[in-house]
Amino acid sequence: MTGVQDPLASMLSAESLIKNFGGIVATDSLSFDVAQGEIHAIIGPNGAGKTTLISQLSGTLMPDGGQIRFDGSDITRMTAPQRARRGLARSFQITSIFKDFSALDNVVLAIQAHRGHSFRFWRPVVDDLSLRDPARAVLEEVGLGARADVLAGNLAHGEQRQLEIAMAIASEPKMLLLDEPMAGMGPEESERMTAYLRSIKGRYTMLLVEHDMDAVFALADTITVLVYGRAIASGPPDTIRANAEVRAAYLGED
Amino acid sequence: MKVLLDIQALKTPRGIVATIVVLLCGLMPIIAPAIGESFYVDVFARTMIWAIAAVSLNLIMGYGGMISFGHAAFFGIGAYTIGILAFHGVTSAWVQWPVALILSALVGLVFGAISLRTKGVYFIMITLALAQMLYFLSVSAQRYGSDDGLTINDRSDFGIGFFNLDDDLTLYYLIFAVLLLCVYVSWRIVNSPFGMVVRGAKSNDNRMQALGYPTTRYKLTAFVIAGVMCGMAGVLDANLEEFVSPDALNWPRSGEMIFMVVLGGMGSLFGPVTGAVVFWLLQDFLANWRGFIGDHWAIIFGPFLILVVLFARGGIHGLVDRLFSRKGGAQ
Structure with missing residues (x-):
C-alpha cells in the first residue's frame, strides 16, 4: 500500500476514498495506485465493494470523501462522460450494450x-x-x-x-476499468478472454475486477484484496498468494 | 437502415404503405371532388397537420424514448402566436412564422430542461403538468377569447402574389410540402451522428454516458427540434381553421398525438403519418355511420386502439411488415 512511487508512473490513484450507503461503509478510506501499463486486479469476496469502487472511479457514483487522480489530474468531481472523454473507459459486469x-x-x-x-x-x-x-x-x-x-x-x-x-x-483509451469481464463465461471462453487481455497488456493500463482467480493470477501485475471496503493486502501475485490474512479472508474459502 | 428515397426501400411492405399514403394526401384535391365528397380535402388538410405533429413527437418518443404527454403545448404555441399577432394586426408570415417557431424553441428549451431531470412516469407527468400550465394560461386570457377561442380574420400573408394562403389549394399543398419536409428532416436527423446518440440514449443511457456522451444535452436538443416542428403544425392549423382555442393545447390533444404515433408505429419514420391518417379517417368513418355506431363511435374506436396497442407491436407499419415479410420479422 505505502511506499514511495514515482507520481509520473501512476496512471490512476485513489486516496482515502470513502463511500457510505446509509450506515454501511462500502469504501473505507481506500488508497491504491495503478502504475502506467500494468494490470492491477482488485479481488475480494461478494459485497467487498468492488463494483462500488469501479462506479466511483468511472464517475457514476460520487465518493463521500477522498480523491481520485487520473493521468495527472484530479477527476474526483468529474461526470462519467467527462472521464470517458479523458480516456478512462469501462466495461460492465452486467452486459451493457445497445x-x-x-x-x-x-x-x-x-x-x-x-x-x-x-x-x-x-x-x-x-x-x-x-x-x-x-x-x-x-x-x-x-x-x-x-x-x-x-x-x-x-x-x-x-x-x-x-x-x-x-x-x-x-x-x-488510456486506461480500462474492467468489471468482471469473464462474468457468466464458460471455462473455454474465459481462457480466450484471458488470452486476449494478455495480448493487449501494455497497450492499456487496466484495473481488473474479477472472480476468476486463474485469470487474475495469470494476468495481474499487482493485486489488491478488498474486504468490507478496505484493502487488507496489496502486492504482486506471489505475495498475495502467500499472505495468511488473504488466505483466511478469501482464498481459503475455495 | 431506413432509406426513404431509395427505390428498393419503396418496394418493402412499409414502403408501399407509405407510398399509398403520400399519393392519397397528394391527390386528395383531385380524388375528393371526383367521388363527390369534397369535404375530404379539408379532412386531409387537417390530418396532414396532425401528421406533422405526430412525426415531431415520434422524433423524441420513438427514437429518443422521451414519452412527452405535453406535446400539444407546442401546437398551441404555434397556433396562438398566429392568432394573437393577427389580432394585433400583424399578418405578415415573415414576422409571424419566425416568432412562432422561436417561441416554440424557447418553450421547448425550458420545458425540456425541467422535465429531462426526470425519467419514466415522472417525465410523462411533468411534461403533462407544464403543458397544462399553458392551457390554463390560454383559458385565462380573456383578451384573446379565453374558453371561446380566438377567431383569426386573416391568414398569414407572404406578400407574394401567386403564393396566397387565402387560396385553399395553395394552403393544402403548403401543408403537404411541410409534411414531406418534416419526414425528410427526421430521416436525416435519425441517421445522423446526432440521431445515433439520441437513439443510443434511448437504448442504454448509462452506457452512452460511460462512452463519453453527456446525453442530456443531446436529448434536450432533440426535444427542442421536436417542439419547433410541432409549433409549425400549430402555425398551419391556425391558418387552416382561422381559429384557435385552448383545446389546441389541452391534454387530450397530447394523448391523441401519442395514439397516432403508437398506431402508425413508434420509431418508424413514416409510421406516425400513417397513424394520423388512419386515426382521422377511421374516426370520421365511424362518426358518419348512421344509427347506433355513428352515435357511439367511440365504443368501436376505443377497443380498436387497445387492440392495436396490445397485438400490433410496432403499430400498423410493424403489422404490415409481419404480414407481408416472407422472412417472418426480426426474431
Whole structure:
C-alpha cells in the first residue's frame, strides 16, 4: 500500500476514498495506485465493494470523501462522460450494450464519442467510413468480425461479453476499468478472454475486477484484496498468494 | 437502415404503405371532388397537420424514448402566436412564422430542461403538468377569447402574389410540402451522428454516458427540434381553421398525438403519418355511420386502439411488415 512511487508512473490513484450507503461503509478510506501499463486486479469476496469502487472511479457514483487522480489530474468531481472523454473507459459486469443496434453500430457509437461533439444533424453515419472502418477493425480484433451486422441483442452471451470489451477499447483509451469481464463465461471462453487481455497488456493500463482467480493470477501485475471496503493486502501475485490474512479472508474459502 | 428515397426501400411492405399514403394526401384535391365528397380535402388538410405533429413527437418518443404527454403545448404555441399577432394586426408570415417557431424553441428549451431531470412516469407527468400550465394560461386570457377561442380574420400573408394562403389549394399543398419536409428532416436527423446518440440514449443511457456522451444535452436538443416542428403544425392549423382555442393545447390533444404515433408505429419514420391518417379517417368513418355506431363511435374506436396497442407491436407499419415479410420479422 505505502511506499514511495514515482507520481509520473501512476496512471490512476485513489486516496482515502470513502463511500457510505446509509450506515454501511462500502469504501473505507481506500488508497491504491495503478502504475502506467500494468494490470492491477482488485479481488475480494461478494459485497467487498468492488463494483462500488469501479462506479466511483468511472464517475457514476460520487465518493463521500477522498480523491481520485487520473493521468495527472484530479477527476474526483468529474461526470462519467467527462472521464470517458479523458480516456478512462469501462466495461460492465452486467452486459451493457445497445441491443437494438448491430454489433458494428455499437462500436461505431463508442468511436464517435471521441470524435468531438455529435451535434451533427445531416450526414448519415452509415456513409462515414472514418467511423465504420476502425469499428470493423476493433470487432475483427476481439474476434467478432464475422458478426458485425448481427443485432447485438441476438449475439450469444460470450459474444456480447466480447462486444462489451470491444466498446471499451474502441476509443483507444488510456486506461480500462474492467468489471468482471469473464462474468457468466464458460471455462473455454474465459481462457480466450484471458488470452486476449494478455495480448493487449501494455497497450492499456487496466484495473481488473474479477472472480476468476486463474485469470487474475495469470494476468495481474499487482493485486489488491478488498474486504468490507478496505484493502487488507496489496502486492504482486506471489505475495498475495502467500499472505495468511488473504488466505483466511478469501482464498481459503475455495 | 431506413432509406426513404431509395427505390428498393419503396418496394418493402412499409414502403408501399407509405407510398399509398403520400399519393392519397397528394391527390386528395383531385380524388375528393371526383367521388363527390369534397369535404375530404379539408379532412386531409387537417390530418396532414396532425401528421406533422405526430412525426415531431415520434422524433423524441420513438427514437429518443422521451414519452412527452405535453406535446400539444407546442401546437398551441404555434397556433396562438398566429392568432394573437393577427389580432394585433400583424399578418405578415415573415414576422409571424419566425416568432412562432422561436417561441416554440424557447418553450421547448425550458420545458425540456425541467422535465429531462426526470425519467419514466415522472417525465410523462411533468411534461403533462407544464403543458397544462399553458392551457390554463390560454383559458385565462380573456383578451384573446379565453374558453371561446380566438377567431383569426386573416391568414398569414407572404406578400407574394401567386403564393396566397387565402387560396385553399395553395394552403393544402403548403401543408403537404411541410409534411414531406418534416419526414425528410427526421430521416436525416435519425441517421445522423446526432440521431445515433439520441437513439443510443434511448437504448442504454448509462452506457452512452460511460462512452463519453453527456446525453442530456443531446436529448434536450432533440426535444427542442421536436417542439419547433410541432409549433409549425400549430402555425398551419391556425391558418387552416382561422381559429384557435385552448383545446389546441389541452391534454387530450397530447394523448391523441401519442395514439397516432403508437398506431402508425413508434420509431418508424413514416409510421406516425400513417397513424394520423388512419386515426382521422377511421374516426370520421365511424362518426358518419348512421344509427347506433355513428352515435357511439367511440365504443368501436376505443377497443380498436387497445387492440392495436396490445397485438400490433410496432403499430400498423410493424403489422404490415409481419404480414407481408416472407422472412417472418426480426426474431
